[in-house]
Amino acid sequence: MMNRILADRMQLLGTESAFEVLQRANKLQSQGMEVIHLEIGEPDFDTSPNVISSAVKAMNKGQTKYCPPAGLPQLRECIAKVSGEKRGLSFKPEEVVVTPGAKPILFFALQACVNPGDEVILPDPGFPIYESAVGFCGGIPKPVPIIEKDDNFTLDLDILERSISPKTKAVILNSPHNPTGGIIPEKDLQIIASLVRDKDILIISDEIYSDIYYEEKPVSIASFPGMKERTVIVDGFSKSYAMTGWRLGYGIMPQTLAEHFAKLAVNTHSCTPPFVQLAGLEALQNGQDSLQNMVREFKARRDILVEGLRKIPGFRCPTPRGAFYAFPNVDDTGYDSSALADKLLNEGGVATLEGSSFGAAGKGYLRLSYVNSQEYIYRAIEKIEKVILNNRKKQIM
Numbered sequence: 001m002m003n004r005i006l007a008d009r010m011q012l013l014g015t016e017s018a019f020e021v022l023q024r025a026n027k028l029q030s031q032g033m034e035v036i037h038l039e040i041g042e043p044d045f046d047t048s049p050n051v052i053s054s055a056v057k058a059m060n061k062g063q064t065k066y067c068p069p070a071g072l073p074q075l076r077e078c079i080a081k082v083s084g085e086k087r088g089l090s091f092k093p094e095e096v097v098v099t100p101g102a103k104p105i106l107f108f109a110l111q112a113c114v115n116p117g118d119e120v121i122l123p124d125p126g127f128p129i130y131e132s133a134v135g136f137c138g139g140i141p142k143p144v145p146i147i148e149k150d151d152n153f154t155l156d157l158d159i160l161e162r163s164i165s166p167k168t169k170a171v172i173l174n175s176p177h178n179p180t181g182g183i184i185p186e187k188d189l190q191i192i193a194s195l196v197r198d199k200d201i202l203i204i205s206d207e208i209y210s211d212i213y214y215e216e217k218p219v220s221i222a223s224f225p226g227m228k229e230r231t232v233i234v235d236g237f238s239k240s241y242a243m244t245g246w247r248l249g250y251g252i253m254p255q256t257l258a259e260h261f262a263k264l265a266v267n268t269h270s271c272t273p274p275f276v277q278l279a280g281l282e283a284l285q286n287g288q289d290s291l292q293n294m295v296r297e298f299k300a301r302r303d304i305l306v307e308g309l310r311k312i313p314g315f316r317c318p319t320p321r322g323a324f325y326a327f328p329n330v331d332d333t334g335y336d337s338s339a340l341a342d343k344l345l346n347e348g349g350v351a352t353l354e355g356s357s358f359g360a361a362g363k364g365y366l367r368l369s370y371v372n373s374q375e376y377i378y379r380a381i382e383k384i385e386k387v388i389l390n391n392r393k394k395q396i397m
Contacts, residue, residue, distance in 0.1 A: 014132035017357035021341075025351040036380045038368040039351040041178065041325070045242040045297075047279075048290045054282035058275035067274040069265040070258065071098025071250070075277045078284050079250055083235065086210070087220045089228060095252055097261040098280075100272045102208050102236035102249030107133050108264045109204050109232045110170070112257065114139040118169035123155060125355060125362030127178050127206070139169070145361040146180060151318050153182025153327065157191055164195060170202040175218050176209040179358045179367040180327040181302075181320025186219045193224040203231040208249075211240040211291055213322035214299045222252075229254055239323075240291055241283040248272065248280045298324050301370040301377055308381035309368075312388055324370050327355065331364045333388060341366055343391070348383040 021039045029035045070076065075098055080091040099105055106129065114120060116138030122130045124143030131141045142163050145156045155173075173192070175184040184192075196203065203221055210218050222231040236249030251261060265271065302319075305326050309317040314333030320326050330337050341354040344366075355362030370377060 009136055012132070012135040014128050016128055018353055021345070021351055021353060025345060028345070028349070033349050035345070035349045035351055036376050036383065037351050037372060038370070038377075038380055039353050040371065041369050042244050042371060043239060043242040043294065043324070044371045044373070045290075045294050047242050047246070048283070048287055050286055051241065051243070051279045051283045055275045055279035058278040063274040063278060065274065067271045067277070069271050070262040071096065071272060072274060072277045072281075075281045075284075078281055079252070082284050083233070083252055087223050087233075089220075089223055091252055092255065094255045095258055096250055097253070097258050097265065098248070098250045098272050098277060099265065100247040100249070100269055100276075102206075102234050102238065102251075103129060104265075104268070105232065105234045105249060105251035105261070106130070106172075106204065106206070107137075108251070108261045109202065109234075109253075110134060110137045110139065111264060112260045113202050114169050117167065119165060119167040120170045120172065121160065121163050121168060122172040123174055123177065124360060125179055125358030125365070126172070126174060128358060130172050130174075131359070140167070142168070143359055143361070146177065146182065148318055148329075152185070152321060153177060153180035153318060154184050154188050155192070157188060160192065161195055164199070164201070168199070168201055170204055171196060172204045172206065173221060174206040176213060176322025178209065178323055179325050179353070179355070179362065179365075180318075181323045181325045182318075182327075183213065183216060183218050183321040189219055189221045190224060193221055193227050196230070197226045201230070203227065204234065205231055206234045208234060208236055209239055209323040210235065212295055212298060212324060214295070214302065215321060218322060232257065237280050237283055241280075241287050242290075242294065243279070243283065246276050246279060248276050298370065301372075301374055302326070304374055304377050305368065305370050305381070308378070309384075312381070312385045313392070314388060326368045326370065327362075327365050328368070329365050335391075337362075337364050337366055344384060344387055347390075348387040350380045350383050350387075 025035045076093040076096040084091040120134045120139045121142045134141045144160045222228045233252040237243040309315045317328035338354040344350045353367040355365030
């Protein structure tokens with residue numbers, strides 16, 4: 001009966017394969033297998049004690065009531081200041097909307113701006129929720145391949161240009177990029193800006209990993225002339241401040257659009273818990289040392305993982321420039337990437353994600369999150385190499 005009651009649009013919603021693989025990995029662990037988790041995109045660091053204390057103090061002081069749907073004024077003001085300094089822009093607090101996690105900003109942007117039949121360009125491979133959210137609001141996803149270029153990953157600009165049509169309503173960008181760890185070069189962003197600047201096209205710029213980079217600092221497309229006025233920046237606290245479970249994100253956008261986002265907030269979640277917002281305020285004001293320490297550790301892990309993967313027969317691994325993911329090509333192993341991911345989990349006890357779970361262009365790749373200790377990354381490399389070599393011996397025999 002329930003299937004007959006459900007609305008047709010529920011069939012359009014997807015999920016994140018990382019949680020599915022996590023369940024499988026946990027089941028194997030419960031059966032006694034040692035599993036090294038490289039599948040989940042969650043920092044393994046604890047939230048800073050000062051951030052936790054600030055939330056406790058806020059609750060003890062009665063900050064447990066309703067608050068403004070768009071966020072506490074002091075947090076919006078701080079976000080506007082810090083985000084503007086980071087991107088070389090000037091933002092007003094009225095251009096900031098705070099939400100329980102960053103995903104609502106993505107959904108709000110699509111719900112507010114995309115009509116059924118409108119086309120939305122998105123990266124392939126890319127965060128699976130992009131395509132899911134576009135389809136749920138009646139939009140038509142138009143994937144543009146992410147390609148390897150100069151030991152990096154970036155959008156195929158030729159296909160992007162050909163994908164823009166009179167029906168294009170929005171373009172979703174993500175830099176640093178999940179799942180590849182690539183950063184869109186500034187010159188590529190300039191080209192993208194030139195392609196949309198004179199058109200009625202919204203840019204949804206997912207910059208949730210903007211604080212996690214290793215050499216070149218990511219550039220926001222909003223910083224180019226004429227682009228701030230047509231860009232929604234998606235950002236939050238989950239990755240930068242190890243606050244995934246706190247559910248605290250925000251968007252920065254033109255003020256008129258922010259007013260519509262606030263209306264959507266009223267109709268969905270009312271407001272983001274004030275004590276959580278005050279914890280975020282503490283993170284922005286006094287959490288930079290913890291952030292930089294975390295990024296230094298991620299860089300060390302990145303270097304270990306990339307060097308190790310490049311020594312494994314059949315693996316080709318570009319150097320991640322941001323986020324905390326490696327995205328090696330495994331075509332030369334002789335295995336389909338999906339079959340290899342299963343084999344690594346079931347035979348080697350290493351949980352990874354198969355590249356096509358992020359889109360068709362991800363086929364032939366694996367995503368490995370280096371959100372585990374250096375010790376376990378070394379062990380994971382050994383286990384992966386052992387699985388590859390053992391299976392090669394079997395093929396020879």
